Amino acid sequence: MFLPDRFIVGTCPYCGYEKAYGDQCENCGRLLEPTLLINPRCAICGSPPVLKTTKHWFFDLPKLQGELEKYIESNKQLPPNARNMSLQILRDGLKPRALTRDNKWGIPAPFPGAEGKTIYVWMEAVLGYISATIEYFEKKGEPDRWRDFWLDPATKSVYFIGKDNIPFHTIILPALLLASGGGYVLPWTVASTEYLLFRGLKFSKSKRIGVWxxxxxxxxxxxxxxxxxxxxxxxxxxxxxxxxxxxxxxxxxxxxxxxxxxxxxxxxxxxxxxxxxxxxxxxxxxxxxxxxxxxxxxxxxxxxxxxxxxxxxxxxxxxxxxxxxxxxxxxxxxxxxxxxxxxxxxxxxxxxxxxxxxxxxxxxxxxxxxxxxxxxxxxxxxxxxxxSPVPPGQKLPEPRPLFTKISDEDIKRAVERIEELRSARES
Ligand SMILES: [Zn+2]
Ligand SMILES: [Zn+2]
Missing domain, CATH: 1.10.730.10 (Isoleucyl-tRNA Synthetase; Domain 1)
Structure with a gap:
C-alpha cells in the first residue's frame, strides 16, 4: 500500500515550512515530490514512510516551460500573489510530474498497462471545469454549446481560489490545455486570496475548526x-x-x-x-x-x-x-x-x-x-x-431600521447554540 501525497508531511526544501505535503508546500505554494521533503513522515502515525519502487506515467511539463512562461508573463490580469508564485515556479524550472498514483480512490488511469492505478487528483480535478460545462449543456439539450466557451479565444474564465490552489490553475491547468492541442482557451485570470484563519487556526473539517x-x-x-x-x-x-x-x-x-x-x-x-x-x-x-x-x-x-x-x-x-x-x-x-x-x-x-x-x-x-x-x-x-437620483415626488414607506447591533450576550448564545447543534449531530 502506498501513502497518498497528502498523507506524507515533511519540511519544504525551498522555504523550510515544516508541514509541507508530499505534492505541495502550502506555505510557498511550490509543487513538490514526496522524495523532496526533508524529514518525511506519515501524517497519521508520524513514522517515516518506506520508499518502494513502482511504475508511473509522467506529464512532461518541461516541454511546456516556454509556452507557460509566455502565458504568465503576458497575462496582465493575474493578481500579484498568483503572478509571483507562478513566476517563482517557472524560475525553479518545471520538472516532469507523475500523473498516476497507486491509490484505490480516484479516476482509473486509462493507459494500457496502468490497470489498478488512478490519476493524480489535481491532474483531473481542474479538467472538471470543462466536463462540468459539457454536462451542463448536454442536460440542456445543446450538446455542442460548451465549445462556444472553451474554444473561443474571447472567453474570459476566472477561478476563485485560495493561494494554495494557484499553481494548479496557472501552471497545471494551462499545461494540460496546451498539451491537448485542442485549442482550448487558457484561464483569463484567478481571483486568488490569501488565507482566512479561524481564531488563528487553519479551518479544518476533520478537526472541527470553523463554523459550518x-x-x-x-x-x-x-x-x-x-x-x-x-x-x-x-x-x-x-x-x-x-x-x-x-x-x-x-x-x-x-x-x-x-x-x-x-x-x-x-x-x-x-x-x-x-x-x-x-x-x-x-x-x-x-x-x-x-x-x-x-x-x-x-x-x-x-x-x-x-x-x-x-x-x-x-x-x-x-x-x-x-x-x-x-x-x-x-x-x-x-x-x-x-x-x-x-x-x-x-x-x-x-x-x-x-x-x-x-x-x-x-x-x-x-x-x-x-x-x-x-x-x-x-x-x-x-x-x-x-x-441617477431618486425621482422627486416618489413616496417612501414607513422607515424601519435595517440592522441591529450584536451584543456580547448574542455572541455567547451563538457560540453555545453552535456547540448544541454539533453535539446533537454527533450523538
Ligand atoms: Zn515551501
Ligand atoms: Zn502511518
Whole structure:
C-alpha cells in the first residue's frame, strides 16, 4: 500500500515550512515530490514512510516551460500573489510530474498497462471545469454549446481560489490545455486570496475548526455573514476570523455606519417632507453628487478586478461621508429650500448604496430599495443606475431600521447554540 501525497508531511526544501505535503508546500505554494521533503513522515502515525519502487506515467511539463512562461508573463490580469508564485515556479524550472498514483480512490488511469492505478487528483480535478460545462449543456439539450466557451479565444474564465490552489490553475491547468492541442482557451485570470484563519487556526473539517454554513445561518442573518466575510476577505494578507472581529464589523460598519445613514435619511424625509422625495430647490449639498460618482467609480474598478473587500470599503466610505454630510449640513436646521437639496442628494446616496451593495447583501439591498419607494426588484436595474437620483415626488414607506447591533450576550448564545447543534449531530 502506498501513502497518498497528502498523507506524507515533511519540511519544504525551498522555504523550510515544516508541514509541507508530499505534492505541495502550502506555505510557498511550490509543487513538490514526496522524495523532496526533508524529514518525511506519515501524517497519521508520524513514522517515516518506506520508499518502494513502482511504475508511473509522467506529464512532461518541461516541454511546456516556454509556452507557460509566455502565458504568465503576458497575462496582465493575474493578481500579484498568483503572478509571483507562478513566476517563482517557472524560475525553479518545471520538472516532469507523475500523473498516476497507486491509490484505490480516484479516476482509473486509462493507459494500457496502468490497470489498478488512478490519476493524480489535481491532474483531473481542474479538467472538471470543462466536463462540468459539457454536462451542463448536454442536460440542456445543446450538446455542442460548451465549445462556444472553451474554444473561443474571447472567453474570459476566472477561478476563485485560495493561494494554495494557484499553481494548479496557472501552471497545471494551462499545461494540460496546451498539451491537448485542442485549442482550448487558457484561464483569463484567478481571483486568488490569501488565507482566512479561524481564531488563528487553519479551518479544518476533520478537526472541527470553523463554523459550518448551516450553523452560521441558525445564529445570525445571512447578510451579516456575507458582510463580515467580504469585510474580512484576505485579499492582500491572511486575515483572522474571531467573534470579536465579527461583532465589530457588524456593529461599527454595517449597523452604525451603513444602517444608521440609511435610517437617518429616511426618517428625515418623513419628518421634513412627509415621506416624499423632495424636489431640490437650491444648490446646497450639490457637491455630494461628486462624492457619489467618485465612490461609484472606485467601487466599480475594484469589483471588476475581483477585489470585493476593497469595493465594500469604497461603498462604506460613501455611507460614512453621507453621515458627515448630514452632520455638517444639518438639514433639520435649514429652511425648506436648502433642506430639500440636502435630503435629495442624501436619498440619491441611499439608492447608490442599494445598487452597489446588491452583489454583497442581496436581501438588505432589496429592503433598502423598497424603503426608497421602489416596488420592483433592485436586481433588474443596471449598476450604472447608481448614478441617477431618486425621482422627486416618489413616496417612501414607513422607515424601519435595517440592522441591529450584536451584543456580547448574542455572541455567547451563538457560540453555545453552535456547540448544541454539533453535539446533537454527533450523538
Ligand atoms: Zn515551501
Ligand atoms: Zn502511518
Amino acid at each position: 454554513a448551516d450553523e452560521a445561518l441558525e445564529v445570525f442573518p445571512v447578510d451579516y455573514w456575507r458582510f463580515a466575510l467580504v469585510a474580512l476577505r484576505p485579499e492582500v494578507r491572511d486575515t483572522n476570523f474571531t467573534w470579536e472581529e465579527f461583532q465589530r464589523v457588524i456593529n461599527n460598519d454595517l449597523n452604525d455606519n451603513l444602517g444608521n445613514f440609511v435610517h437617518r435619511v429616511l426618517v428625515l424625509t418623513h419628518r421634513r417632507f412627509g415621506g416624499e422625495v423632495p424636489k431640490p430647490r437650491s444648490s446646497r449639498g450639490e457637491w455630494f453628487q461628486e462624492e457619489i460618482r467618485r465612490r461609484y467609480e472606485q467601487a466599480t474598478r475594484s469589483m471588476e478586478s475581483f477585489r470585493f473587500k476593497e469595493a465594500l470599503q469604497e461603498i462604506l466610505m460613501l455611507s460614512s461621508s453621507g453621515n458627515s454630510l448630514l452632520n455638517s449640513e444639518r438639514p433639520w436646521e435649514l429652511p425648506d429650500d436648502e433642506a430639500s437639496s440636502v435630503v435629495y442628494v442624501a436619498l440619491h446616496a441611499v439608492k447608490a448604496l442599494a445598487i452597489m451593495l446588491h452583489p454583497i447583501l442581496p436581501g438588505s439591498s432589496q429592503r433598502m430599495w423598497e424603503l426608497l419607494g421602489y416596488q420592483d426588484r433592485v436586481s433588474e436595474h443596471s449598476w450604472e443606475e447608481a448614478l
